[in-house]
Amino acid sequence: MDFSWTEEDELLRETVRRYATERLAGDYARWESEPFPRERVVELGDLGVLGMLIPAEFGGSGGRHVSLGVAAEEIGRADFNVTSFLQLAAISSGLLALGSDEIRKEWLPGVASGEQVVAFALTEPGVGSDAARLSVTARRDGGDLVLSGEKASCTFAGLADACVVFARTGGPGAAGISMVLVPLDRPGVTRQVYDSVGGKLVQRGSLFFDGVRVPASNQLGEEGSGFVGAMKSFDFNRAIIALGCVGTAQQSLDETVAYTKERTTFGKPLARHEGVAFPIAEHLALLHATRLVAYEALARADAGLGHTMEGAMAKWLGPKQAVEAIHSCLLFHGWTGYGNDLPYAQRHRDIVGFEIGDGTAEIMKAIIARDTFGREFAAYK
Ligand SMILES: Cc1cc2nc3c(=O)[nH]c(=O)nc-3n(C[C@H](O)[C@H](O)[C@H](O)COP(=O)(O)OP(=O)(O)OC[C@H]3O[C@@H](n4cnc5c(N)ncnc54)[C@H](O)[C@@H]3O)c2cc1C
Numbered sequence: 010m011d012f013s014w015t016e017e018d019e020l021l022r023e024t025v026r027r028y029a030t031e032r033l034a035g036d037y038a039r040w041e042s043e044p045f046p047r048e049r050v051v052e053l054g055d056l057g058v059l060g061m062l063i064p065a066e067f068g069g070s071g072g073r074h075v076s077l078g079v080a081a082e083e084i085g086r087a088d089f090n091v092t093s094f095l096q097l098a099a100i101s102s103g104l105l106a107l108g109s110d111e112i113r114k115e116w117l118p119g120v121a122s123g124e125q126v127v128a129f130a131l132t133e134p135g136v137g138s139d140a141a142r143l144s145v146t147a148r149r150d151g152g153d154l155v156l157s158g159e160k161a162s163c164t165f166a167g168l169a170d171a172c173v174v175f176a177r178t179g180g181p182g183a184a185g186i187s188m189v190l191v192p193l194d195r196p197g198v199t200r201q202v203y204d205s206v207g208g209k210l211v212q213r214g215s216l217f218f219d220g221v222r223v224p225a226s227n228q229l230g231e232e233g234s235g236f237v238g239a240m241k242s243f244d245f246n247r248a249i250i251a252l253g254c255v256g257t258a259q260q261s262l263d264e265t266v267a268y269t270k271e272r273t274t275f276g277k278p279l280a281r282h283e284g285v286a287f288p289i290a291e292h293l294a295l296l297h298a299t300r301l302v303a304y305e306a307l308a309r310a311d312a313g314l315g316h317t318m319e320g321a322m323a324k325w326l327g328p329k330q331a332v333e334a335i336h337s338c339l340l341f342h343g344w345t346g347y348g349n350d351l352p353y354a355q356r357h358r359d360i361v362g363f364e365i366g367d368g369t370a371e372i373m374k375a376i377i378a379r380d381t382f383g384r385e386f387a388a389y390k
Pocket of ligand 1: 129130131132136137138139161162163164165208213362363365366367368369370371372
């Protein structure tokens, strides 16, 4: 499998790194307490990282998943939370592309430019890992669909302009789920933003639908295709998440390597104590392996090959390796690492969320096991 970077990818890496260093890194802690300005989302659009999977006719660059991974890795070096804009733009544009001509024309250019933020609402208070059992309904009424129920834990609940809602339009199970685009300014929509441990920038929260009407033409894809649509989005996005995590952890390790060469204890630099250098070496090796499997998943997506297993491997490894590496970085900075003047505690809190979001570690292992042993050996359906 060839997943080398093209010249354009290298140029993209340089451009995004420059933007992330100059424009994002210095404000990372600021968005813990202030809302991320919408102009900054438009800046991401101008940078070209929101329309990477959107065809040129709709304002995107029609690029490759691998290039999106490069962008996520570089943004992750500066502000992991900002990678959520890349993730949601990529996921939502893939789902909006399944909609009518009108939907595509109305929404895709705005997603590419950053003027429209579209959220993804699958989880509910009663279902997460077992999302096929969801209970939010979209009932047909004449030419409309009428949505009722609560979607939980949605990234961008507090700021999105619209949302792809996974709702029950048919019978029980996965086959009864469809995708519906719901503009969030519709009567009957309310929002509640959670007090999250980290990732405050993304305003994660619940979306409530109380008899919300949208035209039936807002259904994306065939009736009953919602569950498959969600799973296909997860397959590549899990690798994007992993690369965001790798970027954040790599940045933390780069800083820690520099610090441990300077700081001395017992008459020599920390880096010359194997108790310090060896764990750093282990983190570097494990992160490198994670990076490779993530790019392999994305290269397979670009080649039109299955990448469910590679995506699940990357998503299990990415947040786990990053959380462990950042924890070490915090500790190797001693008492200063435990202060909020340094970014390690925030990075740790922000990434822990993705040990849950987009599928937990246990679910990633269940996918890897299912694809290895065969569906008949799956621990659960
Ligand atoms: C930062 C963040 C962002 C998110 N963004 C979104 C979003 O934008 N849109 C959206 O729809 N959702 C989003 N979510 C929700 C997320 O996808 C769910 O939280 C996740 O799928 C897990 O579901 P749950 O929280 O209900 O946990 P549960 O399914 O209740 O699981 C609880 C625990 O039990 C374990 N478990 C469950 N079943 C099994 C099993 N069969 N075997 C072994 N262990 C098991 C899980 O691994 C977990 O540790 C986000 C969550 C977070 C934290």
